[in-house]
Amino acid sequence: MYLKFGSLFPVLWLLALSSSRIQARKNADSNEFPEDSSELIDPERNSLAPDCPKKCTCNPEGIVDCGGFSLKEFPIDVPELTSHLSLQNNQIEEIFPEELARLYRLETLNLQNNRLTSKGLPEEVFDQLENLNYLYLANNQLTAAPKCLPRTLISADFAANNLTKIYELTFGQKPNLRSVYLHNNKLEDAGLPESMFNGSDNVEVLIMSSNFLKYVPKNLPSALYKLHLKNNKLEKIPKGAFSELSGLRELYLQNNKLTNEGMDNETFWKLSSLEYLDLSSNNLSQIPSGLPRNIVLLHLEKNAIKSIGRDVLTQIKNLEYLLLHNNKLKARGIHPQAFHGLKKLHTVHLYNNQLEKIPSGLPRRVKTLMILHNQISEINRNDFATTYFMEELNLSYNKITSSQIHREAFRKLRLLKSLDLSGNNLNTMPYGFPKNLLSLKLKVNEISSIPRHTLSGMSKLQELYLSNNKLKVGSIYSGSWQDLTSLKILDIAGNQLTSIPSDLPESLEYLYLQNNKITTVPENAFESTPNIKGIYLRFNKIAFNAVKESTFQRLKHLQVLDIEGNFEFSDPLKNRDHSEEEMEEEEEEEEQEVEE
Template sequence: MRLSLLLLLLLLPGPQPALGMEDDASFPHLGESSQPPPRACPPRCSCPRPDTVDCDGLDLRVFPDNITRAAQHLSLQNNQLQELPYNELSRLSGLRTLNLHNNLISSEGLPDEAFESLTQLQHIYVAHNKLSVAPQFLPRSLRVADLAANEVTEIFPLTFGEKPALRSVYLHNNQLSNAGLPPDAFRGSEAVATLSLSSNQLSYVPPSLPPSLERLHLQNNLISKVPRGALSRQTHLRELYLQHNQLTDSGLDATTFSKLHRLEYLDLSHNQLAAVPAGLPRTLAVLHLGRNRIRWVEAARLGGLRGLRYLLLQHNQLGATGLPAGALRPLRGLHTLHLYGNRLDRVPQALPRRLRALVLPHNRVAALGARDLTSTPRLAELNLAYNCLASARVHLRAFRRLRALRSLDLAGNQLTQLPSGLPAGLHTLRLQRNQLRTLEPEPLAGLHQLQELSLAHNRLRVGGIGPGTWHELQALQVLDLSHNELSFVPPDLPEALEELHLQGNRIGHVGPEAFLSTPRLRALFLRANRLHMTSIAPEAFLGLLHLRVVDTTGNPEPVLVRLPPTAPRQPRAAGP
């Protein structure tokens, strides 16, 4: 019996020597606490979880040692690393995320087999380094690869090929030409949804792109052509970015986009197109054609885009005949039309009835007739700034059908009086940089919802503002009368006013009753007038309990501003 007991005791395991952190944690010594000892963490790094090591922004020049083999997430971004030692990486076979963003790693400092043992790696970030070629091999487990902002000129077949889980590849801001992309660059990677190749040196759209793509970024290249069939397999594509290239009409044909049956966003701006491309997908919601050389819009090329919501044609060469009447009428779902910076001399006729925003600044529109805007009764925003409109050529009923209009911009024209018949629902009215000398109550009557009115840079004098002009502006909160010829604060300003701009006038005195009608005033701008130290009456701000800012800079003398002691905060009174 004693012999059997002795043999049993001899076979029982005794205390073992420490073999490492993991062994200590798994096999606590007999008679000691079962709590594991503190985990090793590289100096100055933080290890908030057992599987996470964060060495971000420590100016490290050498890859840290003592990284636990249990690490799944390692961040070394924002350091000074120039190379990755294979021996250190190879022992971290459990890594799922490796962040090397913003270091100095060159291709010479990255061994070919650097990532060979990282068989669990899903996310790798090597953006903003010094790589001249892509890693020859990345793990099959990869889901996201970011090599942006390097100096990469060449990709290899197994860099991104044979990666069944790969979803996103970022290669923008490199030096890739078409010769640097092998035809099988994405073979075996049938799940890539996002590919960014923008800001490289591609001269044509690569023909071997993954068929699974949903978002393709090719902007800021040298692309002059989309080869026939280059996009024929990308039937899942929803967003295509081709802006800032060298595309001409001959670089596209009627089949270029014909297979993209799910495309919603197409950006062809900043190219050299002279016409709207043919064969556009019916699924488009956004079509950006700004900054091209388009002189004429052929109705047939837009006729099938009934779901188009945003059409951007700004900064082209559309003249008097560039948009034939009714050319855009088939776009039944059109919400916003941008025509900024063309050569149009009138508002396009027969626009879609559901149009909500018409943006036409910097054209040559010289007149608004009674029926010019009747086809767009749902218009909420109308921008006709910086055209050639004169008051005599704006019809009294030009705006009568625009009952939904909330924002009207007529800045930078040649108006000498306020337009008549303004819609009662306006919230914003911009009339700066015209030639207004007088204001009368009638044009502003009924604008009970107007919240912002800009009359800056006109020729208004207080004597030209008729009695009762502001009477019906019950909701007006912002009034800009800057850079006119006012010699004092206009009387009877709206009670709801919160912000008043009077800078750049000729005001030399502010009397005690100047702001009696505006108890909610929060900000007052009086800079660059003719005020002196005692120009503002001591009682001027009495009762303005909400006033926060009084700007009197740029006057001939520092201005003394007295606020009632009950004011919650002292506004700024500045010198010249």
């Protein structure tokens, strides 16, 4: 994350205002005034106190805050020596030149979130502000930018207006200008002069997202390090558009209409400092060639990419994150050498594609691999034979069957912490899970059995999710939980259990058994789980007399007991001595009848 140039100053300004307000409240509460009232107008102590506008806050440093008072007009009594003026969050519609001309020391002017129109801001309104550095006019109703802004400007914010026109001297000839915000307007290519930044070569941040641009603006400042052009109508990147931007580090081009025909092999090549490139949600059919080697994060999701060639990525030696989800990739369209040499690539998103099998040649040092929502039906012995560093693997919602998972498919994944195989076609618990797993998800399958040894040796497993399968108590091997000595969460909700599984691990803290067919809760059901904190038995078939209060009383750590939605069931803790209460009520009724 990069700090916006000049962004610290407004924060300090707000802190100063807050400090002055707190002090004012303290003085008002204590009714402490100086004995000599002349101190109030001492120019060295509080030169603005005598003529501070009504409702506003002023302090000796020349900071005046009139924000949020529903003002409809510019306050006429703003002190002449004001250096920082906030009029944000009001209802001001126009400002006359003479109202600003007298504020010759003004450095910061905040007018955002008012009702200013271009007609309400005459061309010469800023002419006399020869010290103005920061101008905030966001969230107004401007249709055209001011024709000429002060040469001293450092930052200008015109976001969220209705701008259709920028002039040559709006931002041109400003040697100190560092950041310009023009997002959420109605700018088209014709509304931008080619010399828009002539003489403003030091602009570092340009935000022009959410407009109607079809082409990348010409003659961009060479000092840019952040350029936002997302949510436009970009169809083409003109030749050489980025050739002078050797310092650019972040380029946002998502949500446009870019095609591979709209760029060439050298479009991005000169961006030698580029670290973040977002080309998602465009019309790309393949990964653009000539991408610079220093990219760390590459967004290519939500395109129509069908293939990854041999050399299109290999030169990006610093690539760490590759996001290719929501495309049209098939395994055969990914070259076996496509990720060769990418030693820093640790996160790959390939979900929501058309992969029919695990792609060959996966990055050797990948740690997070997301391949969910594809068409994968099998996992072969050597699919993950070279990905030794994998820590998270998500294969959920594919078409994998238990018989098509090779018993040694995960043998090399000794660092794997999380494995998700939910939403597949598994009918039994597969063999060969990595022993170092911390989380295993097998939800929404057809699993009807947990055979012997399928969970053996998994002493580090902390979370096991088996909800929405077809498990029965008799189909779970009696020693299945024996090795799960670190298990804290066991989710077996939505199965066909008629009783609570026995010999649950001592480490268990949360047990999810809702939506089964459990009819009884034996008094010793949780003897093996003294550390349990949450038991969820909602929507089973437990009768109110089929469970004893003592079953739960010995569980000293129990925090949640969810037993609603059972047949004729209410909380046993609330039904304590139920029969005795009924007898007492009957006796009271009899006594009342006798008295009558």
